[in-house]
Structure formats: structure tokens, C-alpha cells
Amino acid sequence: MYLLQQTLFSFEQWLEIESKDRLNLFFSALDLQPYAMKLRSSSPQGAKPIPREAILRAFLVAPQEGISTFTQLHQRLDRDLRFRYQCGFRLEEPAPSIATLSRVFKQIVKQGLAKNLFIDLVSQCKEAGIIDAFHLAIDSTAIRAYEKKQPKSRSQVTGDATWGAKYDTFGNKIAWFGYKIHLAVDTHSELPIALAVTPANVYDGDMAIPLMKEVMGDLDWKVKFVMMDAGYDQVKNYEAARSYGAQAIIALNKRGEKEPPAGIASNGTPRCTMGYEMVYWGAEKDRLKFRCPHVVGKTDCPLGTAACSDSNYGMVVKKAIAEDVRRYANPHRDTRGWKELYNERTAVERCNARLKEYLMVNDLHVRGIEKVTAAVYLNAIVLLASALAMSKVTQVKRTA
DSSP: OOOOOOOSSHHHHHHHSSSSHHHHHHHHOOOOOHHHTTSSSOOTTSHHHOOOHHHHHHHHGGGTTTTOSSHHHHHHHHHHHHHHHHTTTTTTTTTOOOOHHHHHHHHHHHTTTTHHHHHHHHHHHTTTTSSSEEEEEEEEEEEEEOOOOHHHHHHHOOOOOEEEHHHHETSOEEEEEEEEEEEETTTTTTTEEEEEEEESOOOOTTHHHHHIIIIIIOOOOOEEEEEEEEGGGHHHHHHHHHHOOOEEEOOOOTOOOOOTTBBTTTTTTTTTTTTTEEEEEEEEEEEEEEOOOTTTTTTOTTTTTEEETTTTTTTEEEEGGOOOOTTOOOOTTHHHHHHHHTTTTTHHHHHHHHHIIISSGOOOOSHHHHHHHHHHHHHHHHHHHHHHHHHHHHHHHOOO
């Protein structure tokens, strides 16, 4: 039996901590000096150097404080002395200008520092036992662009924002101009462990393999199950998961579905000679076992076992998952164990919701896919660093 695990970290509880106390805890979980050292000083010759680590701190705090623009960040640093001090700026010096904040952000984008810090924090969360990465959930979410709309042909050249469309749970078509965030989330902690940003028209099903590669290939983490919705129901995604030793748990996309092979139900369950669906009876490695439904009391066959077997045990059919990786899975599709695993997919939905409702990925005021990607990483870093900070608080309470 596969049981849903309680998340170890509640970001909602984190936000309930008073801002001044939360910031101290947040920074205690971060070592930003190695990253700040990589940012070149943009100060004119003879001027005092820009406090790079303090600016990096400010960029990471901004999403938690509802700050979405460089102008808003400058104003908060200029007016709120406590905030400026907690970010690491000297009080006798003026807050960094809007132009300075913009230049440092461009350096972060150019050097890929946000992604590097994100990967580092993911590893730290795993080492701390916050992330276990045995179960993965993958999904995307739409974000609108803060940039001038352009023809589709132009966006294909630039790779920047374009028009996207999807159907909501009620079948209504929703269109937007912008991007998609594709997330791979650890279902145990509901924390992001890999992400990608694409133009809005990129198909979800094409992004599962790059995310799985980042987690199971580049990081070499041993994932057992990968949960995805029907938008990822493609043979290539099942095969990619299997190539890393994982089992894909994906809802069937029945639009345009062809008839299943003779003697097989749409979910991969074999039918007996009388046409009844057989009963899943467990798995032996990559082979699924099904038994006569009459023998196990699921149907009342008029011929009993006589129609299909001479044994009192009844007819037995075994199916290798490799025969049809889309229909066959361990645990078998639509069984209780399969459904419990699939329900863990909601972890990625909750992670997306936190990024959009509590942080600022739904209100990014930067232009171009490279800057948008860096900004999304900064927001995702907030979730990881907050989880590390909460973990340290919990450890202190336990030892007190």
C-alpha cells in the first residue's frame, strides 16, 4: 500500500512569522557570500563598491514582501531602515539606486547565479532530510508577460513570450500572453527540485524528459515514481522514466484514443474468455499478474472456471510492463495503490499556487525569457531557503 505523506514544511506557517523575525531566520539558512563574490562591481572607478551580497539578499526577500519591481525595492530600502539593515546595507549609506539594482540583476542573469544557488539549496534540503525525492510530480503553470506583445513568428525567433492556450477543469479555453513554468516537485516536501521556463505555446508533454533528466540524470537521484496528468500521456515519457529506473504514473488522455488491443480493457486489464475484466493480483518485478474474476468473487460467471481453466485456481494471465509501457504499470493502473500515487500529483499544484499566490511569479516586471527565468528561480529559492530555516528552528526546539 502507498500512503500519502504529510508535507514537512508549511510555507503558509512560514509567512505567519512576523517579517522582522522571518528575515533573520531566512538569512540564517543562506550562505550567499560565494555567489556575491562572483558579481562584478559596477561602481565607477574610485566609488565605494556595491554591497553585492546585500543586494542579492534584497532580491531574495523581495518576493516575500510583495515587491515586484526594482522601483518598489529601492523605495522600501530607502524608507525602511530595519529592512535595509537586515538585508546587510550600512545605514549611513544611501539605498542602492534603481539603476544599480537593475545592473546587478543583469549580472545574476548573465552568470546563471540564480539557477546555481537553486541547485545548491535543493542538495542542501536533501542532505537535511527535508527532500527525499523518491516521488516526483511534474506539471506546468501559466504566467503572464510584462512585455510588448509580438507576432508568433517573432517569438519563435527570440524564444520570448508568446500566446498560449489551455482548458481549465470546466472545459473553458483560457488564453494568455506570456510563459509557462514547468516544475518537478518532491511530493514529500512539496518543494521544487527542477524547473524550466518556456514560451506559453510549448507543449507540456515535451518538457517532462528534460525535468526528469535534471533530477535523475544530472543529480543522479533514485526516484521511484513520477506523477503527471493526462497532458504528459506519451509513450516517450513512460520510456524515459523507465530508463532511469522509475515508474511513470500518468492519467490516460482518452481524446482520440484508439481501441485497445483485443482482450484488453482501456486501462490495460486483460479480459477472460467470457469477456470479464480479470482481477489484478500483484506484480513479480516487471510482470503483472491477473486472476479469474469468478474465482476471486468479483463476478458470477455462468460457466464458473470451466470456460477458461481446468484448475480451481482459475485462469491466470501475466503481462510484462515492457509490452505496453503506457497501459501497464506497477502498481497496476486504476488500482488503489496507483490512485494513491497519482493523488500525490497535487503537490506540484500546491507548489505552483504558492509561487503565484504568496510570492511574485505571477507579477514579474522583467522582460525576456532569460530574465524571467532568473526571477522564477529567485522565487523558488525562497521556498527552499524557508524550508531550511524552518528545519533549523525545529531542530533547535527539539534539543532545547
